[in-house]
Amino acid sequence: MSQEIMNKVEKSCLKDEPPQFDIGDTVDVHTRILEGDKERIQIFSGTVIARSGSGTREMFTVRRIVAGEGVERKFPVHSPRVAAVEVKRSSVVRRAKLYFLRDRIGKAVRLKERRRK
Amino acid sequence: MNGILGRKVGMTQIYDETGEVIPVTVIEAGPCHVLQVRTVERDGYEAVQLGFVDKPRRLARRSERGHVARLGSKRSRKIAASGVDLAPKPDCEPKRFIRELRGPVGDREVGQSLTVDMFQPSLVDLPEMLREAASSSGVDVEKVGWKREFEKKKAVKYRETVASVMAVDVVAVSKGRGFAGVMKRHNFSGQRASHGVKKVHRHAGGTGCSASPSRLFKGRRMAGQYGNAQVTVRNLRVARVDAEENLLLVRGAVPGPNGGYVIVRETNKI
Numbered sequence: 128m129s130q131e132i133m134n135k136v137e138k139s140c141l142k143d144e145p146p147q148f149d150i151g152d153t154v155d156v157h158t159r160i161l162e163g164d165k166e167r168i169q170i171f172s173g174t175v176i177a178r179s180g181s182g183t184r185e186m187f188t189v190r191r192i193v194a195g196e197g198v199e200r201k202f203p204v205h206s207p208r209v210a211a212v213e214v215k216r217s218s219v220v221r222r223a224k225l226y227f228l229r230d231r232i233g234k235a236v237r238l239k240e241r242r243r244k
Numbered sequence: 245m246n247g248i249l250g251r252k253v254g255m256t257q258i259y260d261e262t263g264e265v266i267p268v269t270v271i272e273a274g275p276c277h278v279l280q281v282r283t284v285e286r287d288g289y290e291a292v293q294l295g296f297v298d299k300p301r302r303l304a305r306r307s308e309r310g311h312v313a314r315l316g317s318k319r320s321r322k323i324a325a326s327g328v329d330l331a332p333k334p335d336c337e338p339k340r341f342i343r344e345l346r347g348p349v350g351d352r353e354v355g356q357s358l359t360v361d362m363f364q365p366s367l368v369d370l371p372e373m374l375r376e377a378a379s380s381s382g383v384d385v386e387k388v389g390w391k392r393e394f395e396k397k398k399a400v401k402y403r404e405t406v407a408s409v410m411a412v413d414v415v416a417v418s419k420g421r422g423f424a425g426v427m428k429r430h431n432f433s434g435q436r437a438s439h440g441v442k443k444v445h446r447h448a449g450g451t452g453c454s455a456s457p458s459r460l461f462k463g464r465r466m467a468g469q470y471g472n473a474q475v476t477v478r479n480l481r482v483a484r485v486d487a488e489e490n491l492l493l494v495r496g497a498v499p500g501p502n503g504g505y506v507i508v509r510e511t512n513k514i
Contacts, residue, residue, distance in 0.1 A: 129502060132253050135489065136270050140258045159263065183257050208263035 137182045141205050146212035148187075150175055151220035151238055156189055156202055157210040168210060171200055174218075174238070176225035178204075190228060192236065197229060217241040246362050246409050247345040247509030248273045249296035250492065252416065254502045258483065258493065268483045268493040271414075273508055275490065277336045278356045279312060281349055291346040294358065295339025296505070304338035312336050341505045360492045363409045363482045413478045415507040416500035420472030429470040475499035479513040 148154055155172045173191030176199070180186050185204040190197060202209050218238035228236055250273030257265050280293035301309060309315060313335050324330060334355040352358075426432040426448040434446045448467075452460045477498060484493040498506060 129253050132270060132272060132489070132491065133256060136258070136486075136491065136493065137256055161262070183259070203265070205259070206263055206265070207259055207261075 134182075140183045145204055146209070148175055148212050148214050149217060149220075150178060150223055151218040151225060151241075152214045153216040153218070154189060155213040155215060156200075157213070158202070159208045159210050172215070173198075173200075174225070174228065176228055178223070190225075247292075247294075247412075247507065248358055248360065248362070248492075249276050249294050249341055249343055250274065250506050250508055251297070252498055252500055252502055252504050252506050253491075255497065266483055266495055267497075268495055269498040271492045271494065271498065271506060271508060272490055273492045274357075274359045276358045277312075277334045277339065278352050278354050278358065279334050279336075279339065279342060280331070280344075281352060281354055282344065283349070289346065290349050291344040292349055292352045293342065293344045295334075295336070295342045297340040298337040299340045301338060308338045312338050343507055345507070345509055359487060360485050360490055361487055363412070363485045363492055365410075365482050365484050409482065409510040411479050411481055411511045411513070412494060412508050413476055413511045413513070414480060414494065414498045415474060415476045415509070416498060416504055418471045418473055418475040418499040419501055421470040423468060424470035425467045426465060429467060430465045432465075479511045 152175050153172070154175055155170050157168050157170055160167055160169045171189060171191070173189040175187055176190045177188040178185070179188075183203075183205055186201050187204055188199055188201050190199045192198070217240065219241045220238060225238075250271040253270040253272050255267065255269050257267050260266055274296070276294040276296050278292055279295045282289055282291040282293065284290055295312070299308070306315070310317075311333075313333050314320065314330075320330065332354040336355070421428065425446055427434045427446050432448055435441045435444055435449060437445060448465075451464055451466070477496070480494040480496050480498070482492065483495045485491070486493075492508065494508075500506065
């Protein structure tokens, strides 16, 4: 009973169509940024290396290299501030967490591309 | 006194309009029957007695059944025949959780059913909301004034003009931790893991002075029973009200385990 209530409450905060992407995808994350009273969209692009949590707490981590330095950003999947997630490229990966990419530099970071049928 | 009884369902997080995450506790509150109204004349104090969750009649004692409805006993018939006014009964099922909320009774009557309707979400700037509500209900806001330093007092003043509750106190029995040590109970630091510390890593250390005064001062914090005591969390903002499902979402944590009974009442703090 309690769980049913929690599900109901959480459902009201979930997106009807959550962004579809997989681990290893190269994505553009469109985030809404409020500057004063003006709203604009900022794009963060990188590789999805992890996805964690469930329900309203579901998050995903995007990693990219900026000026030779690895940068990771974590986004809530269902946040209204995440306007869209655009999949640019998919890759062949065998694990759910791509933390091994953190130890790699240069060419080794590349993942093998998966061609969608 | 505005308030309601409920059951803690659990915690989760929701997003507000701006996309900010709000940690909330879900409380299944009401509908509550008013079982009794205490008056100064009869009881010496003012309060409303509420009941929450039906209790099967087979589990309820005769006194509990008689508390919510007339049983038509020989004695009550006799009293009624002699022309004495009997206390009004709510005529509902016996209740599992019964508590009194002290304070002015207002228009509460025995038998009335209370729901979460009395609450109103107030995550935005609360003083500002109160101010608006006050001005829309005919209070001359400019006359009363709104200086920063008096905001709290004024907020209370405005609150009296607002019918719905925007911030609440939640009273419940906290989770029992049994006989707990000082580290858990009082957030002491304990002692070092090495450097000659022997088997006293979680102990308190010194507790006071020596030969003078040869005793401990009162109030020295030590190990002991922790939790399983009534705790009040004050001034929690109402994040969302779902009248259909009888749900109340308050911002922040509430004492007790999931499934525990809680008392939600209007705060006098703001």
